Amino acid sequence: MSKFCLVLCSKYDFSVDLVIQELEESGVDYIRLNKEELSDYLINIDPVKRVLAVKGHGINREILNVTSVWFRQPVFIRNTPGHALALEEQLSRSQWAAFLRGLIIFENAIWMNWPASTYSAESKPYQLMLASKIGFKVPETMIGNDSNYFEKFDTDIIVKSLDTVLLRDGEDCLFTYTSSITSKELNEDNTKIAPLTVQEYVYPKTDIRVTVIGEKVHAVRITSAGSGIDEDWRLLKKEEIEYTDVKLPPVIVGYCREIVREMGLRFGAIDLIESNEIYYFIEINPTGEWGWLSTENRPIEKDIANMLAG
Template sequence: MSGTCLIVSSIYDFSVDLVVQELEKRNVDYLRINKENLSQYEININPVKKEFHISGEGVDRKITKVKSIWFRQAVFLRNTPAKALSLEEQLSRSQWSAFLRSLMLFEDSYWMNWPASTYAAESKPYQLMIASEVGFKVPATEVGNSFKNSKILDTKIIVKSLDTVLLRDGDDCLFTYTSNVEASELIKGHINSAPLIVQHYVNQKTDIRVTVIENDIFAVKITTNGAGIDDDWRLTKRERIEYTDIPLPDELLKSCKLFMKRLNLNFGAIDFIESNGEYYFIEINPTGEWGWLSNEKRAIEKYIADALSR
């Protein structure tokens, strides 16, 4: 199938660089658009003829056939700026976000992933519901800003945000991680201002990252000194983390494929935890990072490039 592969990305998305190199090896025509640079181009879409014209920054392209779209930037703005945005900035960000969504007019193209499916899959309560329906074990979970009458507080719990949190406080960037807390902290604390996800804490756990590209599945366990990490493993120093390829039980593999089908995703980064031989679904990220997992034996970029170039 001839045509152009359109990549909607960010200048900081280094995983995309790996895939671009693979597309170039295959002589695949592609166009990468970084969300930070959109206003530096002159862009025009004809929604009836399904044509895409872009010029500026050394690019002058009229694309009449979009073969595939790698939709890496589902959310245009997540952080809270240090200062109030001007009216022009507010208008620009909101309208470019709408523009990226309008790429759905190329509905006949191969998508990784279809935007509407991405938005749905980013909802953690929704993905937990589907996970349970396809047969995954799911830790007891509640979502909200009040847990004073909840039985989940009778167990050891973890707390995490409902969506990715990236805040800016002056010159500091603030990011939240999954945290172990005492139930009394939720009862006494002031949590009314924002909803939280509260889950039963699974003891003696090992984190498992499963990267799915269509029917290809890569599973690794994440350890330090050969042992599981009690807290959020992302808080462990990178040089101390080990990524080891592991086989998954056949039933779990089947459930992963069914899960992806239910969510209508061609790509997903699924997090499980294993405890005493049982696998618990934690979450899926439809635009998840994977560059840190790539190596010669686990060349994820090649599988993504294959899907985009077919």
């Protein structure tokens, strides 16, 4: 049976290029559809016969057997436009989103990841509950908008958004980072407008990114000048950050595989922190970035391509 991979992504997602190169070298047939360009094609599906037809940009194909789907987009719509959308664009966005969800008719394909699994996996409270159930140590956490409940933390705390924040203010794009403060700085005036996540501040700490593809596990320690980074490491300049392969305890590796499997995923980017030889689960991203971590000794794109090739 010939293999065909449908890649659903963004034209700005350059990590996809790495995987596509591997697919081509493996002889896997594919079509890449960027969400920004869907209306440039003529795309149809027969939901009963499960046939996909694509025309445009030099493509004229009718695919009878979709064997894998790489769904790179988060399920939640996190950003809002900085201006009012024309009716035509509103219609286009809503209906193409529904069309992409409709591709789950290819239920026998290898999905990375199945949209319904991605949807639940993007819930931070669900992540923390499941991680603790599996055996991970999880920082003491409170989520909500009632500042009275945050008074239980009598030490420094970590404050972060409940979901990724990407806001538009005119031409500006606003993004939030994890902040370290004291619980006394939270009050009704600055918490009531929206729920937030408050966690105990684990210190000292070293950030670890674990990329899981099926049974493959790549763990990287994130440091600066050889030491752990107290604040959100994303605030540092790229040249100030070091990524070093780290061998995790077998039980932690097992937990990482298990939470990906329990969430119905084939791919997950897990953030851990290590403090005094104790490993804490922070979060998992079912569509997390990994291109900046890929090396010859850490061939993440090869592992993804192998999974999509079945």
